[in-house]
Amino acid sequence: MKFMPELPEVETVRRGLAPFIEGARIESVRLNRPDLRFPFPQGFVDGLEGQTITHLGRRAKYLVAALSGGGVWLSHLGMTGAFFVADQRLAEPSRLKPGEAGGKHVHVVADLVHPSRGRVTLSYSDPRRFGFMDLFAPGTANPFIDPLGPEPLGNDLSAPYLADRLKAKKGPIKTVLLDQRVVAGLGNIYVCEALHMSRIDPRRAAGALNEREIERLVAAIRQVLEAAIAAGGSTLKDFSQADGQPGYFQHSFAVYGHEGDPCPRPECGGVTGRIVQAGRSTFYCPVCQH
Template identity: 50%
Template sequence: MPELPEVETVRRGLAPVMEGRRITRATVNRPDLRWPFPPQMAERLTGARVIALRRRSKYILADLSTDETLLIHLGMSGRMLISAPPPISGDGAAPDRATLGEWHHHHPAPEKHDHVVLDMDTGARVTFNDARRFGAMDLMPTAAAEAHPLLAALGPEPLGNAFDETYLAARLKGRNTPIKAALLDQHLVAGLGNIYVCETLYRARIHPSRKAGRIAAPRAAALVPIIRDVLAEAITAGGSSLRDYRQADGELGYFQHSFQVYGREGAPCLTPGCTATIRRIVQSGRSSFYCPSCQK
């Protein structure tokens, strides 16, 4: 499932096409995805202008001129894809170079799993395609968006000011759960997933099974800049493409080529001088990858 870097990458790809633009037509091709769509969703979206496009945890939020907010969750296989007719230059020829927000390919033929289609006033089209239908969309009043059931209990954003060294050290103190499980707890910090927690703990030299409450406060506090570095690097790389994930322009993310432990079971540790190999254990049904020598 896409984690924070993948969702943020998609949001950044959509922003030049959607922010400040009006939805001239919304087409909803089925009554539901993971859950039923809200009543009259197509009618409520048609004519609305997108005021801002933001992210909360693993959700994209589009604030609309109608004082409603569209919530988008990609799920396991959801993709937000952009297409548009090629822009024409003054001499009648298509420009040679594309810039962010300009899309130089025709609208593709509709596909079976194109469930929601948003036609923008620029001619751009944003299509939500979801083969497995584990994604979701919902509409709620913008003023009450933070109270939505999917958002209300979320912890602070790991890239935000509320998530700092003092906060994390205090929240980990006394916890009897493994540090891996603690960092995956969306009530403690929003948006972290399995891949980036594995990478964070490797850089911090902390074993994923170590009890969160037994990590000394300075060492717990040191996790904050490491988390931010890992996420920032992943966003710069366009996220990690493992199965279905694509950026909004259809391109793959490339952070998977920088994995130091995730998915590297049996491979040599990349720490200089370390002769151990990466191991895998299962914690709460999820694979944890770590170096038995470097991580204690």
């Protein structure tokens, strides 16, 4: 089962990294290869060196580091990407795995000076190199960020907004929710879980959902994501916490990966099924999601 980190996993990484790099000046950057999934942009090293990371944010599934000169350092973890800070364990669970600073899969190393922590070595490891990094000058278009819809945990995602975006959609609700232009950061796992929580059939035409169903769906999206963040994300394949232990939300999956298991709703009596939609596995209960 392939796993691309979704919003909770990336937010977990952001929370783990922020105390070490926010406010830190980038003294030097070393690239151990010319590319990850894509080549590093021209001037990447020169554009980072001498800058201060003023804020580490997250937009959808991207880490977004704001720089003192107004630029943006953007990172995507792919399937196996991991940042780590020397050998220090982080306060928050994350994918960071201390002790890998000399590993053969370390492709980027940045030496930072933090105002309170002193010298910090930030490294990026990615065995499969599905992650990537980019650097955007102040005021330039960002093709990764600019088209995105609202954050699912922000105030901009509301039932009226989602109703407006869904009303003309004829495709299945599961597929529409994976469109990052509709809602940013939602991925296959948590969409399956939110649809089950809101009792909505993933095959339903998005435009056919009524007001009450959309209200339930928005509430379920928030609840599922917040619970996953609190659990430190989910572990499938390579995701793990700072100490190498797994995230734990996968133990709370209601339907994802549970094909053939009883629906967890005691009153339901259904059995979790699996279908394929737009090339992705969809897990759902055909009894209570209708």
